[in-house]
Amino acid sequence: MAANGPLGVAVIGVGTMGADHVRRIDGVVGGARVAAVADVDGDRARAVAETVEGCAAYTEPAAAIASPEVDAVLIASPGPAHEEALSAAFERDLPVLCEKPLTPDPDSALRVLEAEQRLGRRRVQVGFMRRFDADYTRLRRTLAEGGLGRPLMLHCRHRNVSVHPYFTREMLITDCVAHEMDSTRWLLGQEITAVTVLRPAPGSGPSEALDDPQLVIFETDGGALVDVEIFAHCGFGYQVRTEAVCERGTARIGDDHGMVTRTAGRWGGEIAQGYLERFGDAYDREVRLWVDAARRGEVTGPSAWDGYAVAAVSRAGVVAQATGRRTPVEMIERPAFYGPGRR
């Protein structure tokens, strides 16, 4: 990066999230420019690159990351491709914003942790954007202030209009419920110790192949219980809601917003149709803070350790989903490299 010049970012994977991050870096977040994009779909890479002045298109992530124009890497390819892109970024010691999941399983996540530690400083922020959302931040502050007493339970609802056709049943856990795993750890400051998955008879249509919806239950080391309804093809709207039940009261975020109309004996509001709409401000804040930190030579926000912890809980979740049994979470001790604390 030239002194005081913009941070040159390579965006790897320019589908739904990657293309939205390209737009964000190009037009919303100051201090950075999209220097390169890479996508295995060359037409898609070229089409997105053409929207940005001076942006090169690649089909090989490693080639984009090797470009001398690139100072930082934003990974938005599917989860199984993250480890390879992270390795290429580590070879050049570049700061990375890696979309969740860090990797879909704890073995590969552990390899990433070890590689980052060999570099001697944090290089990875994981895209758990709810930590940058105004409602989630307020809920966390409310719980921490203690006026409601100790949190006993979280009731979470996570509904998508639909998900990509390539989604598998496991991805309901590793790609969707991954967010509740992170927000549980972050809101409560507790680790998840066991996962149980219950399933009603599935809905029809695309829900049938996914065994959708599902009810995922976490137990934590602080004695809390968390239930998550994941409904990937609910069809009517994008709803992400969390209610904390505490000793002396409750706090709930994620009720539908928007204008409420009353007419002809009925009233009605609006339901967001997707995460780009519901979490747009959170993504903006997440990417802006990542760029600001990278320009200072730092990486902050959710760490590779948080990504590893979620991958470990995801493995228990996938086993619980397949067996119908309560499954304990197995994870390593938090390395001193990732600092004190548990979230």
Ligand SMILES: NC(=O)C1=CN([C@@H]2O[C@H](COP(=O)(O)OP(=O)(O)OC[C@H]3O[C@@H](n4cnc5c(N)ncnc54)[C@H](O)[C@@H]3O)[C@@H](O)[C@H]2O)C=CC1
């Ligand atoms: N933080 C959030 O709220 C969200 C995060 N995500 C995460 O973002 C990532 C991407 O998800 P979507 O954009 O929904 O997927 P998508 O399927 O819309 O886009 C993925 C893109 O990556 C490309 N690709 C596939 N393999 C690749 C490889 N090895 N190298 C480079 N490009 C490759 C595909 O051709 C496609 O263009 C995933 O990790 C997903 O979990 C997705 C949606 C929301």
Ligand SMILES: O=C1[C@@H](O)[C@H](O)[C@@H](O)[C@H](O)[C@H]1O
């Ligand atoms: O990360 C995301 C998607 O990959 C996932 O499919 C959705 O369920 C989540 O709400 C969204 O935030």
